[in-house]
Amino acid sequence: MATRSGGDAGFRPAWSLAPPATVTARGTQRAVPNVPFGQSRASPGYAPPVASHSPGAGGRPPDVRLRRLRTDELSACELYAIRALLAAAFGTDEDERFTDDDWEHAVGGMHVVLDRGGEIVAHAAVVERRLEVDGRPLRTGYVEAVATAPTHQRTGLGTRLMRDVASYLADHFPLGALGTGSHGFYERLGWLTWRGPSSVRTATGERRTPDEDGYIMVLPTPTSPPLDLSSPISCEWRAGDVW
Numbered sequence: 001m002a003t004r005s006g007g008d009a010g011f012r013p014a015w016s017l018a019p020p021a022t023v024t025a026r027g028t029q030r031a032v033p034n035v036p037f038g039q040s041r042a043s044p045g046y047a048p049p050v051a052s053h054s055p056g057a058g059g060r061p062p063d064v065r066l067r068r069l070r071t072d073e074l075s076a077c078e079l080y081a082i083r084a085l086l087a088a089a090f091g092t093d094e095d096e097r098f099t100d101d102d103w104e105h106a107v108g109g110m111h112v113v114l115d116r117g118g119e120i121v122a123h124a125a126v127v128e129r130r131l132e133v134d135g136r137p138l139r140t141g142y143v144e145a146v147a148t149a150p151t152h153q154r155t156g157l158g159t160r161l162m163r164d165v166a167s168y169l170a171d172h173f174p175l176g177a178l179g180t181g182s183h184g185f186y187e188r189l190g191w192l193t194w195r196g197p198s199s200v201r202t203a204t205g206e207r208r209t210p211d212e213d214g215y216i217m218v219l220p221t222p223t224s225p226p227l228d229l230s231s232p233i234s235c236e237w238r239a240g241d242v243w
């Protein structure tokens, strides 16, 4: 099964690169250089990153900055940092770990990034897919690679991130969707669990994906058609997890 990046040994876009081999799941925030791309630590104006929970000037915690950036607007350093953050957040368990395919699914669209004191602490991506609901094609903002750095979880960053994702989806797509086992986190934010049967559309026809039933969530937007959550839903095929 070919992956999107397979077969071309020549060109390697920055987002196809794995984090440095020295980056470990829990040590990523320290191991990844937090230097803006094009600068060195000796560059004038470069300020070293603030440690995760260190107070900023005057004892206040450093402000959290939210940015929306397309993949090609992220620097190589930022892409490394995001990928390392995802590796750390999803952990090393074989079923949960963040794979190369997962990364391929997360690039090519819009990223919402939160950073605090110069350190990227939360991330989500929205890529365009074509879902079919009861046979009707719907241009969908599909949310991938949602994570908060382990040291910053349960401090509201994921909520802030997903509120902005919802606003982006509302402005650009007739439907938002994602696949998850963390329904509680998304339900609080208006996401709905799809109850109908799921499938994938392949070159040889539609195939049921029964293991995904109940794991797909959708976010209606102002331009959504009426949705029957118990109707069939399908996605186009892709390498790795199709949903």
Ligand SMILES: CC(C)(COP(=O)(O)OP(=O)(O)OC[C@H]1O[C@@H](n2cnc3c(N)ncnc32)[C@H](O)[C@@H]1OP(=O)(O)O)[C@@H](O)C(=O)NCCC(=O)NCCS
Residues within 6 Å of the ligand: 089, 090, 146, 147, 148, 149, 152, 153, 154, 155, 156, 157, 158, 159, 160, 179, 180, 181, 182, 183, 184, 185, 186, 188
């Ligand atoms: C899921 C995740 C992104 C949440 O980010 P976060 O910054 O910790 O979220 P918040 O602090 O905004 O959480 C707010 C509330 O959401 C709920 N919540 C948080 N994480 C949750 C989870 N994993 N499952 C279910 N509910 C969750 C809780 O009610 C929490 O409130 P509380 O802390 O008062 O109990 C984060 O736990 C994470 O990165 N997990 C690992 C990667 C992952 O599973 N990503 C999502 C896969 S689709």
